[in-house]
Amino acid sequence: MIVCGRHARVRQRGRHSVTSRSARRRTPPLAVGGAALLLALTACSSSGASGSAPSSSATAPQEVSGTVTVFAAASLKESFTELGRRFEAAHPGTKVTFSFGGSDTLAASLTSGAPADVFAAASQATMRTVTEAGDGRGAPSVFARNQLEIATPPGNPEHITTLGDLTKPGLKVALCARTVPCGAAAQKALTASGLSLTPVTYEQDVKSALTKVELKEVDASVVYRTDVEAAGGRVDGVPFPESAGAINDYPVVELAHAPNSAGARAFIALVRSAEGRRVLAGAGFLNP
Structure with a gap:
């Protein structure tokens, strides 16, 4: 039996005299003894490695707080x-x-x-x-x-059915500012359709443009479909096919x-x- 480490040295000292007396009667071949020693050293090396600390790459995920x-x-x-x-x-x-x-x-x-x-x-x-x-x-x-949609007051009093309807004379329309994503998308849809539209107001975010419709300060606004849904019955939504080319x-x-x-x-x-x-x-x- 091969014993590793400190205990191996103790047992080797205890067996020394027995080995000396029997050496003349039974001497194992050198090759066998060398192989046994090599296996013993390998076993000791493997045993020591298994007890080492885990590498830093195996760290647990950070706990979420704050x-x-x-x-x-x-x-x-x-x-x-x-x-x-x-x-x-x-x-x-x-x-x-x-x-x-x-x-x-x-x-x-x-x-x-x-x-x-x-x-x-x-x-x-x-x-x-x-x-x-x-x-x-x-x-x-x-x-x-997200995809654009036209928002109108409940009942769609101006009977808006297309993007082109927003260019009717006298119609009050709110758009997002062109630097805002909803405004850039609306302008893209208008340009692709060959339409020119001057709104009565440019708003700094889509919720502000929607609020203008909810308060009936404008007849229509180009917002996202998600905003029409979030508003519930406070506005009606009018889909228009040109919005498919201006999805954000x-x-x-x-x-x-x-x-x-x-x-x-x-x-x-x-x-x-x-x-x-x-x-x-x-x-x-x-x-x-």
Whole structure:
């Protein structure tokens, strides 16, 4: 029997005299003895390695705690608020705080140093404002898509049925500013249709454009389908085929200077999960 380490030395001393007396009667071949020694050394080496500390690459995931600050496009308000509640339930003791607004305004705040963990934009172009400034960590991932729709007061009193109807004389229309993703998409649809439209107001985010319709300050507005659904019976929605050529991708990214990096990664994982997609689909978003 081969014994390793300190105990091997003790037992070798105890057997020395017996081995000496029997050496003349039974001398094993040198090759066999050498092989046995090699096996013994290998066994001792393997035994010592198995007791070593695990490598640093096998570290456990960071525990999620504290506050997670999310900057998100205004059109994500309802779905992200719901995901925030689910996140807090899954990670007791955490808190998700949101800043919703026009994607361009949020991007400008982030590149000016506003502290946040996650940025979810309503267009790839707006996301590039943040990532090209070096304020994103890793590559953004698209988690949803959104399509435009015309919002009118309940009952559609002006009988708007097409995008071209928005150019009728005397019709009051609200659009998002062209620097805002919903405004850029609306302009893209209008240009592709050869239409020219001068709205009575340009709004800084899609919720503000929708509110103008809800308050009946305008006859119509071009917003996202998700915003029409979120408004319930406060507005009617009019789909138009040109919107298929102006669909916006929604990317999300962890921010480079995130105060809560573990929380940022966990929230993004929820957004991109099957559960997150169900919530987004329920709000009217398209799959990426």
